[in-house]
Amino acid sequence: MTPTSLWNSTNQAPAARLGRLRRLGVNVHLWIGLGLAALLIPISLSGALLVWHDHVDALVDRARYAITQGERSRRRRCLRARARRLAAASSL
Numbered sequence: 001m002t003p004t005s006l007w008n009s010t011n012q013a014p015a016a017r018l019g020r021l022r023r024l025g026v027n028v029h030l031w032i033g034l035g036l037a038a039l040l041i042p043i044s045l046s047g048a049l050l051v052w053h054d055h056v057d058a059l060v061d062r063a064r065y066a067i068t069q070g071e072r073s074r075r076r077r078c079l080r081a082r083a084r085r086l087a088a089a090s091s092l
Contacts, residue, residue, distance in 0.1 A: 027082045049056060
């Protein structure tokens with residue numbers, strides 16, 4: 001009489017049992033990987049969008065970041081006025 005155990009409880013050959021265990025392990029690995037990928041891919045994409053938000057926004061909505069000629073000249077005038085005031089203050 002052969003000893004009985006949980007491993008030998010069926011009448012199947014050990015190679016067939018190992019093949020079934022391997023298939024089970026592969027399927028578990030597959031489904032865990034797909035589940036984690038379903039979580040990690042959106043997290044990665046949203047993180048990349050947060051990092052590149054300003055650049056993506058400038059590409060999508062160019063009118064929002066457009067600078068007209070009047071705004072440029074006004075900025076230059078303000079900078080020149082500040083420079084003159086600083087130069088006058090430092091010469092005192």
